[in-house]
Amino acid sequence: MLRPATDQDKEIVRVWRNHPDVRAVSLTRDEISPQQHENYWKSLRGNESRKVFIYERDGRPAGVVTFFDIDPSAKRAMWGYYLDNDGLTRTGELLPAWIEIQRQAVRYADDELGLDVLEGEVLDANAAVRRMNKRNGFEEVATDQREIDGETVTVHTIRRTRPDR
Template sequence: MLRPATDDDLDAMHAWRNQPPNREVSINSHEITPGEHAAWWSRTRTDPSRQVLIYERDGVPSGVVNFFDLSAAGPGRTGSWGFFLDTAGLGERGETLPAWLEVMREAADHAFDTLGLDELTGEVLADNVVVRQMNRRFRFVEGEPESREADGRTITVIPISLKRENRRRRQPQ
């Protein structure tokens, strides 16, 4: 289940984002300071082009889905997204893979059915082979790789996109 993030979620979001497995696959891989996190939340929570949701698995807060660059209503509506999970908590419960599949499914449903997007975009590090495979499973298409400097390192970033008509739909049970 996805629900809007609130001020009460700030500490958990900050802790999850700084977990090493999440930092290792992020464009900005440095440890986020409490001040950086508070400034981000202050800008984000009132920005109409953004939406931050908490992913709950069996009633337990377990991750963050971040939608941004949401375009205004109308044809060709687009937005970008990213997510990260509580890798430590889900790992302890043996729920990492099912949670990963579920959050991706729920985020795509939210993007297209709730936000009304026609296209969902994002980015993935080129060396993050597992995420790239999962993205393909969900029918995201990769664009041309791009080299970038981030946190004092050169990284290769691949843009991804998923159009509404190409999305994988849940099968009726």
């Protein structure tokens, strides 16, 4: 289940985002300080172009889905997600949660946000996510080189067009 993030979720969102495994596959790898996160969290208030959701698994918070650059008139947005890697690894649920969070996010984009186009970015080295993206109807539509922490990496833009469009 996806539900809107609340102020009570603020710290777990930061902790999950700062997990070394999450940072390793992110486009920004710096650890996010409490003040940086507070500023980000405040920027969400009243911001209709960005929405943050908590993915719940068996009634417990287990991940984050962010839709951003939401353009209702064009019916398109960008998105990203990450999980509570430590908690889900402890319970043996990391892989099923990873599969389910993406499915729920795509369904939410289609049914609740009414998006026709959902885009994101994924590192070339993140082969498992790239395979999952393809299984869920995303295509790699562009590739570029970026510098992240002094390293040149390949980044793919992915796109999913709603099937009934």
